[in-house]
Structures are given as C-alpha cells and as structure tokens.
Amino acid sequence: MQQIVSRLQLPLWLSLAVLAAFPLFELTFYTELLTKIMIMAIFAMSLDLLVGYTGLVSLGHAAFFGLAGYTLALIAPQYEAANLWLTLGVAILVSALAALVIGLFVLRTKGVYFIMVTLAFAQMFYFVFHDTDLGGGSDGLFLYFKPDAAIAGFKPFDLENTLHFYYFVLISLVVSYFLLCRILRSPFGHALVGIKTNEHRMQSLGYPVFYYKLASFAIGGSLAGFAGYLSACQYGFVNPEILSWHQSGSVLLMVILGGQGAFYGAAIGAFVFVLLQEFLSSLTKHWQLFMGVIIVLLVLYLPGGLRSIGPLLRASLLGKTANVKPPAGNDPPDIAQEESANDRSDSLH
Amino acid sequence: MTEAILFTDNLSRHYGGIAANSQVSITLRRGQLHAVLGPNGAGKTTLINLLSGDVAASHGSIRFGDQEISGFSAHRRSRIGIGRSYQKTNIFPSFTVFENTRLAAQSRQPRPFKIFSSALSYKEIVDTALSALERTGLSDRRDDVASTLSHGEQRQLEIAMVLATRPDVLLLDEPLAGMGSEESAQMVQLLKQLSPHHAILIVEHDMDAVFAIADVITVMVNGQVLEHGPPRQIRSSVAVQQAYLGHEDDP
Numbered sequence: 049m050q051q052i053v054s055r056l057q058l059p060l061w062l063s064l065a066v067l068a069a070f071p072l073f074e075l076t077f078y079t080e081l082l083t084k085i086m087i088m089a090i091f092a093m094s095l096d097l098l099v100g101y102t103g104l105v106s107l108g109h110a111a112f113f114g115l116a117g118y119t120l121a122l123i124a125p126q127y128e129a130a131n132l133w134l135t136l137g138v139a140i141l142v143s144a145l146a147a148l149v150i151g152l153f154v155l156r157t158k159g160v161y162f163i164m165v166t167l168a169f170a171q172m173f174y175f176v177f178h179d180t181d182l183g184g185g186s187d188g189l190f191l192y193f194k195p196d197a198a199i200a201g202f203k204p205f206d207l208e209n210t211l212h213f214y215y216f217v218l219i220s221l222v223v224s225y226f227l228l229c230r231i232l233r234s235p236f237g238h239a240l241v242g243i244k245t246n247e248h249r250m251q252s253l254g255y256p257v258f259y260y261k262l263a264s265f266a267i268g269g270s271l272a273g274f275a276g277y278l279s280a281c282q283y284g285f286v287n288p289e290i291l292s293w294h295q296s297g298s299v300l301l302m303v304i305l306g307g308q309g310a311f312y313g314a315a316i317g318a319f320v321f322v323l324l325q326e327f328l329s330s331l332t333k334h335w336q337l338f339m340g341v342i343i344v345l346l347v348l349y350l351p352g353g354l355r356s357i358g359p360l361l362r363a364s365l366l367g368k369t370a371n372v373k374p375p376a377g378n379d380p381p382d383i384a385q386e387e388s389a390n391d392r393s394d395s396l397h
Numbered sequence: 398m399t400e401a402i403l404f405t406d407n408l409s410r411h412y413g414g415i416a417a418n419s420q421v422s423i424t425l426r427r428g429q430l431h432a433v434l435g436p437n438g439a440g441k442t443t444l445i446n447l448l449s450g451d452v453a454a455s456h457g458s459i460r461f462g463d464q465e466i467s468g469f470s471a472h473r474r475s476r477i478g479i480g481r482s483y484q485k486t487n488i489f490p491s492f493t494v495f496e497n498t499r500l501a502a503q504s505r506q507p508r509p510f511k512i513f514s515s516a517l518s519y520k521e522i523v524d525t526a527l528s529a530l531e532r533t534g535l536s537d538r539r540d541d542v543a544s545t546l547s548h549g550e551q552r553q554l555e556i557a558m559v560l561a562t563r564p565d566v567l568l569l570d571e572p573l574a575g576m577g578s579e580e581s582a583q584m585v586q587l588l589k590q591l592s593p594h595h596a597i598l599i600v601e602h603d604m605d606a607v608f609a610i611a612d613v614i615t616v617m618v619n620g621q622v623l624e625h626g627p628p629r630q631i632r633s634s635v636a637v638q639q640a641y642l643g644h645e646d647d648p
Contacts, residue, residue: 254475
C-alpha cells in the first residue's frame with residue numbers, strides 16, 4: 049500500500065512551498081530574516097540529533113557553530129572572495145574534529161555532568177577568542193566578501209546576491225533535514241535511539257555505546273559547523289558571541305520549544321524563537337522578560353513542544369486523545385513519525 | 398564429554414568488607430543446563446553480573462575458551478557470545494516488540510556505521526529477530542509496543558532479545574519469575590530446546606522447574622559455593638537441606 053502524502057508530509061511540503069515562494073514578495077528585510085531563521089533551524093536540528101535522539105543534552109553546541117564561522121573568517125583572504133567549496137569543507141572539518149576530540153572527554157560523563165563539561169569546553173573556546181588576538185579579540189573579525197561559488201570558472205550562483213543566498217540556505221536546510229532523517233532510518237540511527245531509551249541494555253546487547261555516541265556527537269558538531277559557516281557568511285563578521293553560552297542556550301531552547309525528538313520540531317522551534325525575539329525586541333527593550341514568560345508558559349502547557357499542537361488540535365476536534373505523548377523524562381523519540389516524513393510507509397516496526 | 402566454554406577460577410567480588418562472591422569456580426559446558434540455587438543474598442545475580450561484565454571482578458579469572466576475559470567490557474563479552482537476561486525486566490519499553498529484538502539482532506551486523514542504509518533492509522537481521530520472537534511465542538505481538546505487554550510477555554521478550562544476539566552462552570537471571578503457569582511451561586520447553594546447543598546458566602527460584610531441567614546444580618550461600626553436582630546429589634545433600642532447601646519445606 050502506497051500512501052502518497054502522509055499526515056506529516058503535507059504540512060512539510062506546504063511550508064517548503066511557502067519558503068520557496070517567499071522572496072517573490074520582495075520583502076528584503078524579511079527575506080534576510082528568514083535566511084537567518086533557516087540557518088538557526090539547521091543549527092537546532094543538529095542539536096536535536098544529540099538531545100532528542102541520542103539523549104545527550106549539550107549546553108556547548110555553539111562551540112562547533114562558532115568554530116566553523118571563525119575558521120571561515122581566519123582562512124578567507126582579506127581582499128578577495130574565498131572559495132566557497134574549499135572553505136566550507138575546511139570549516140566543517142574543523143568543527144567535526146573539534147567535536148571528535150571534545151566528545152572523547154565529555155562523553156565519559158552523564159546527565160548533569162555532561163551538561164556542565166560541554167558548557168565548560170564551549171566557554172574555553174569563547175575565552176580563547178575573546179581574550180587573545182587569534183580572532184580579533186572581543187571585536188571579532190570581518191569578512192568583506194562572501195565566498196565565491198565558482199567551480200573551474202563556472203559560477204552557478206552568487207552569494208552576494210540576497211536571493212541567491214536565501215535559496216542556497218533553503219536548499220541547505222532541506223538537504224540537512226533529509227540527511228538527518230536518512231541517518232535516523234539507518235541501523236546507526238536506530239541504535240542511537242536505543243541508547244537514548246536504554247543505554248545499559250544496549251551495552252549488554254553488544255553495542256560499543258561510547259563510539260556510537262561519539263559518532264553522533266561528531267555528526268551533530270559538523271552540522272552545527274555548517275550552520276555556523278552560513279551564519280558567518282550572512283553577517284560578514286564573527287565575534288566571540290557566536291560561541292557564547294547564550295548561543296548554546298538559545299539553540300537548546302529552540303529544540304525544547306519545538307519539541308525534541310523530531311527534526312521538523314527543532315526547525316519549528318527555531319522559527320518561533322527568532323520571530324518572537326524580533327517581534328518582542330521591536331516592542332520593548334525589556335523583551336527578554338516577556339520572552340521568558342512565554343517560554344515558561346509554552347513549556348508548562350505544551351510539554352511536547354510546538355509540534356504537538358497539530359495532533360492535540362486534531363484530537364480535540366475529533367474528541368479523541370492525542371497520539372503525541374508529552375515527553376516526560378525518557379520520552380520515546382519519534383522514529384516512526386520521522387520515517388513517515390520520509391518516503392516510506394512500509395515500516396516494519 | 399561436552400565442550401566446556403566458560404570457566405571461572407576463584408572468582409571473587411567484594412563490596413567493602415562484604416564478599417558478594419568469594420572464590421567461585423564453575424564451568425559451563427555446551428549442552429548442559431547449569432542452575433544456580435541459593436537463598437536471597439547468596440550472590441547469584443552477582444555471579445551473573447561478573448560473568449556478563451556488568452560488574453568487574455575483584456579477584457580471580459574468567460576464561461571463555463582459551464581467552465582470559467575478566468578485563469573485557471560488557472559489550473565485548475556480548476560480542477564474543479555471552480548473552481544475558483535480567484531479573485528486573487530490561488527492555489526498550491517505547492519500542493515495538495519487533496524493534497526490541499531487531500535491535501538485539503542488529504548488534505551483530507558487521508558494519509554498524511553505515512549511516513545511509515535503511516535499518517529494515519537487512520533481511521538476515523530481520524529474520525533473526527523474527528525467529529527469536531517465534532521461539533519465545535511472541536510472534537503475534539510483534540507490532541505491539543513493548544510497554545503494553547503483560548509482565549510475563551515482557552519476560553519472554555527479555556529472553557527473545559538475548560536469543561536474537563545468537564549467543565553461545567546464556568546467562569538467565571530468574572527467567573520464570575512472574576510468569577503464569579502456562580507461560581512458565583512454555584519457557585521450560587524453550588530452555589530444553591536451547592540446551593543441546595548452548596551453555597546455559599540459570600538462576601531460578603522455581604524448584605520444580607530447576608530440578609526438572611537442570612543437568613548440574615550449584616548451590617550458593619553467602620557468596621560461596623556450598624555444593625555442586627547433578628540434581629540427585631543436590632537433593633540428597635545434607636548441607637544443602639540445612640542451608641537452603643530446609644526452609645522451603647517449612648509451611
């Protein structure tokens with residue numbers, strides 16, 4: 049039986065269509081805002097792989113985001129555009145290596161200690177860039193030219209063009225999403241969710257749990273690096289704030305707001321978080337107070353995150369109980385949902 | 398003579414001044430069902446934990462074939478063929494019954510880090526999982542979420558997961574605990590079927606079942622081996638009756 053459009057796929061395709069059509073309205077400010085949001089969505093999804101699927105609540109994820117941004121700013125030539133493909137590769141590689149090395153240390157800890165050591169490592173990077181001249185100190189570094197996408201003389205698109213940059217980011221978001229869903233469907237992905245659910249049993253079934261977690265941490269770090277690279281491109285500068293614990297905290301909030309354990313949830317979280325931030329800060333300079341209240345209310349009344357609104361509404365309309373359980377403690381991540389978001393409906397389990 | 402697979406030599410585990418296991422020497426052979434009896438706190442579960450690697454030994458050695466494995470981690474021992482079940486059900490409650498066993502079978506996949514293939518496309522693993530469900534009588538429930546199973550069925554799933562890793566040695570911690578009489582009879586039947594091809598160590602409180610299926614019985618008291626031998630010898634042992642079986646007969 050072939051299900052053509054699953055319940056989850058329809059809203060996803062619709063959102064994609066809206067995002068793809070948005071620049072036609074020629075609202076440059078909002079096009080740039082959406083670009084930023086989509087970059088944050090990639091960042092949030094990369095963290096959801098750790099938080100929602102591997103059970104690793106990291107409070108230092110900005111380290112990998114910021115490292116890639118700094119890598120671009122440091123290796124880019126000052127008076128001409130850098131090669132996009134080369135610098136992107138190097139930046140992601142730096143983030144991946146950093147995640148591997150940091151992972152070797154932090155993954156020896158669990159729970160609240162894990163949160164603390166990831167925070168500590170990220171702060172180390174923050175102070176390295178803040179207090180030394182390596183990356184221009186607290187002022188950061190400027191990037192005067194956006195990277196050049198030319199391959200052997202042929203230039204498929206131009207990142208200096210706002211629209212081109214928008215679509216480049218949109219495609220990056222879509223590719224990241226499907227890549228992550230694909231990983232989740234693999235034996236490796238299933239093992240990660242097993243580790244989140246019952247790490248001890250995974251160990252006794254013969255899984256070298258540490259290496260699985262390390263691989264997940266490195267994949268999450270690389271993808272965070274990808275987002276950090278795009279962000280540095282967009283703004284044309286990097287400063288230590290992009291590695292700060294505020295940044296790590298914000299992205300964690302996005303994951304929690306959207307609903308951990310589903311990549312589209314993390315993306316929803318990024319959209320709502322950044323839009324709220326923009327909206328509230330345009331109203332008052334005490335916007336963080338209102339932001340805090342809204343977050344508390346959302347967490348209290350929507351413990352499953354914003355992504356659970358749909359099923360809850362449907363359930364109350366149909367008078368049935370919702371099929372999305374709020375994640376209380378060890379919630380089951382939605383492998384099934386995420387898989388149906390992909391292309392198969394013949395799932396065996 | 399049956400093939401000896403797993404040996405312990407003077408295996409001990411101390412917690413502070415308390416010896417949970419003291420100088421335990423046993424041998425597990427393929428084709429032999431080896432039961433461990435003893436009152437609560439005798440160190441039976443500790444023995445299984447020591448063999449499976451969940452707990453490190455304080456002294457003594459554990460050999461698997463020619464290999465000294467007392468330094469091996471739990472996952473490495475599982476990989477060489479030592480499978481265990483838990484006294485307190487230890488499953489993936491939010492997964493389906495099938496996914497629980499599939500994940501167990503997948504642990505034997507040669508290239509675990511292939512991240513772009515579908516987990517359900519590995520026929521051999523799916524088949525192993527399905528056959529483990531069939532042997533434990535859970536085929537009908539394969540699409541149900543594990544937490545919705547009855548306690549007895551969860552015990553069966555616990556065993557199915559061990560079988561799906563295709564171990565040579567089975568360490569079963571009270572597999573019959575909490576099962577109804579019908580489920581229990583089914584499990585005893587399964588153990589009899591498994592016995593010829595596996596080395597089985599079973600900790601169990603159900604005396605009737607133990608004496609019906611065990612080839613060898615070790616009786617432990619206070620972390621030490623009190624008596625060791627075939628069921629007939631254990632039944633008639635004065636020491637055992639005094640230390641353990643005597644209490645059972647009291648109304």
